[in-house]
Amino acid sequence: MIRTTSLRYTYQNTKTDTFYFPDIDLSFEQNALILGPSGIGKTTLLHLIAGLLIPKSGNVFIGNTCVQELTRGQLNNFRAKHIGMIFQRGHFIKSLTLLENLTMREKLSKKRTDQHRKKQLIEELELTEVRNKKVHELSEGQRQRLSIALGVIHKPKVILADEPTSNLDDANCEKVISLLKKEAQICKSNLVIITHDQRVKSHFGNHIIL
Amino acid sequence: MLYLAYKNLISKPLNTVLSVLLLLLSISLATLVLQARDQLSQHLEKNIKPFDMVIGAKGSPLQLVLSSVLHIDNPTGNISLEEALKIGRNPMVKEMVPVSYGDNYKGHRILGTSTEYLAKYNATLTDGKLFEKAFEVVIGNDVAKKINLQIGDTFTSAHGLAENGLETHDENPFVVTGILKPTGKVIDQLIITNLKSIWEVHEHNDEHDHHEEEHEEEDKEITSLLVKFRNPLGALQLSRFINEKTTMQAALPKFEIERLMEFLGIGFQVINSISIAILLVAGLSIFLNLIKTVRERKQELALLRTYGATKYELIKLVFLEALFLSLLGSVLGWFLGRIGIWFFSIFTEGLYGYHFVFSFPTNKELFILAIVILTTLLAAILASLSLFKLNVSKTISNA
Incomplete structure (x- = not known):
């Protein structure tokens, strides 16, 4: 469940530009696609929901929690447990292997580690063979799938994906979308994707246009 | 976190080895000189004691x-x-x-x-x-x-x-x-x-x-x-x-030996100054190394923040890396110093029939160790200052 109320954000160095965001209201397990031209503040909205940015005004509610009312410590903790982020170009820890990256994410979530889930997830994402490889040894598609794994391993309440398909070919794009949908279902979480990728549109009913 | 720090160091072996080598060199020199001087003066004192x-x-x-x-x-x-x-x-x-x-x-x-x-x-x-x-x-x-x-x-x-x-x-x-x-x-x-x-x-x-x-x-x-x-x-x-x-x-043996130690003291001091200079370079190397690490891995550190890691956990990571380096350098340096004493001992044994004994770390050496670790931790603090104002949102989206 995600709800935002009259969110507004201003970047410090460009005082003139203020982003006004439409209110979002997603019920349990409901997915949404955020569309809009670049520069309109899609990523900003995503980071506001994740609590990485603090809005000028307005609130973000996830479940029954108002993100803006959390202290820094609580926010870190909340993000660790309930937010999963997937980036356009994957961010990983280069010195660790695929498996170690996943374990790191799991550990930081401070939830009980679930070996079975980890194994299943790796299998589902077809990463079993490369699980002990360093990230730079993986192909683009494998990396994007790892990115998804990192976003969902800890069963977050909210999965936020920032242009997850823009660097992928059609086949991989299809795969990523279906995997995201499937994982969101398994985790019983809200999936929010920002994209300008036309290929994605048809897969989701709920469009929010900025 | 400890494992990550270790992995990070391993992934940049050249930098790590350089820093550790510098530390090792300076520490082994310093402990060698300290031991040689202490043991020599102890030895002399013990032997002249019976007579005035x-x-x-x-x-x-x-x-x-x-x-x-x-x-x-x-x-x-x-x-x-x-x-x-x-x-x-x-x-x-x-x-x-x-x-x-x-x-x-x-x-x-x-x-x-x-x-x-x-x-x-x-x-x-x-x-x-x-x-x-x-x-x-x-x-x-x-x-x-x-x-x-x-x-x-x-x-x-x-x-x-x-x-x-x-x-x-x-x-x-x-x-x-x-x-x-x-x-x-x-x-x-x-x-x-x-x-x-x-x-x-x-x-x-x-x-x-x-x-x-x-x-x-x-x-x-x-x-x-x-x-x-x-x-x-x-x-x-x-x-x-x-x-x-x-x-x-x-x-008067006491007076003559004091004079002798004064002469030798100059030599010891020169070696000590050299080891301090190397120590400074080692500290600087570790510092630059850490700054580089923090800068290069800014995105990784931001990523850890999106995983819910606190700023302090990131700083802890940098600290652990620094601590790892300094401990490794110090311990290896100490052993090298002792090996040096051992070789020195073989030499003096042949020449003067006097041998040095192996001893456990002395207070002075522990003091040097403490200084080294404090210095590296200081370097870690300076290097991780930028982490306090790390803009996670910006760093992560500027991929």
Whole structure:
């Protein structure tokens, strides 16, 4: 469940530009696609929901929690447990292997580690063979799938994906979308994707246009 | 976090190895010098402690002390026993021990003295008995070990103090009557007999050379007289008297050794300065290394923040890496320093019969370790300052 109320954000160095965001209201397990031209503040909205940015005004509610009312410590903790982020170009820890990256994410979530889930997830994402490889040894598609794994391993309440398909070919794009949908279902979480990728549109009913 | 820190270091082996090497070098140098100085001064102090003053022939006072007390230099010459004893009768003198040299056996000095000499160094026998007659000797523990002499063995001495003396006194063999327990002092390296043995060896020689038949007691010579005073003031008064009014000289071991350590101190200081300079470079290298790491891995660190890691956890990560480096460098450096001491020891053992002992980290070394770790932690703080204002949102989206 995600709800935002009259969110507004201003970047410090460009005082003139203020982003006004439409209110979002997603019920349990409901997915949404955020569309809009670049520069309109899609990523900003995503980071506001994740609590990485603090809005000028307005609130973000996830479940029954108002993100803006959390202290820094609580926010870190909340993000660790309930937010999963997937980036356009994957961010990983280069010195660790695929498996170690996943374990790191799991550990930081401070939830009980679930070996079975980890194994299943790796299998589902077809990463079993490369699980002990360093990230730079993986192909683009494998990396994007790892990115998804990192976003969902800890069963977050909210999965936020920032242009997850823009660097992928059609086949991989299809795969990523279906995997995201499937994982969101398994985790019983809200999936929010920002994209300008036309290929994605048809897969989701709920469009929010900025 | 610990594992990640370790992995991060491993993934940049070149930087890590460079930092560790620099640290290792400076720490090993510093601990080596510290140990060498400490052990040397301890060794010297232990050996000069029994005596306040040495009376010997005129010459360099340092040489007199080195030869008569520490047994490493050549004696300055001989003095008349009678004249020396006259001084010894002074009421300020508590104890006195005459010593006389002349010969060696396989590089170990044969020292003619009284049994009091042994008592002054708290040397006791492991086996056998003390020398009673001329040509009976007790040998120091190291001598027994090194040249494998046992009680009842006989040997003939070589003239002079150099090992491969051409002239040997074959006519008068010495017999070993006792072996001393190890003392950790110079006495371990000596072959000790009574004064008479030394006189008789050379009398015999003199007979050959000069056909002098008679040797009166008054003509007897010794190398030096070792003196212990009732109170330290006595040494000052008496030494002035001896140096001004007699043909002999008096040297105060404590004073001479202090002077010697001062000379050596300059050398030690130079090496110390070098090790401090290397330490600074090592610290700088670690600092730059960390800054580079933080900068290069900004995105990874931001990523960890989106995973819910706190700023302090990120700083902890940088700290752990720094700590890892400094500990590794320090511990390896310490071991290298000890290995250095060990090699140094082999060298001095051959030259002066003195060996260094292995010791556990001293307080001073722990102090150096603490400084190194503090420095690296300071470097880590400076390097991680930028983490406080890390803009996670911006860093992560500027992929």
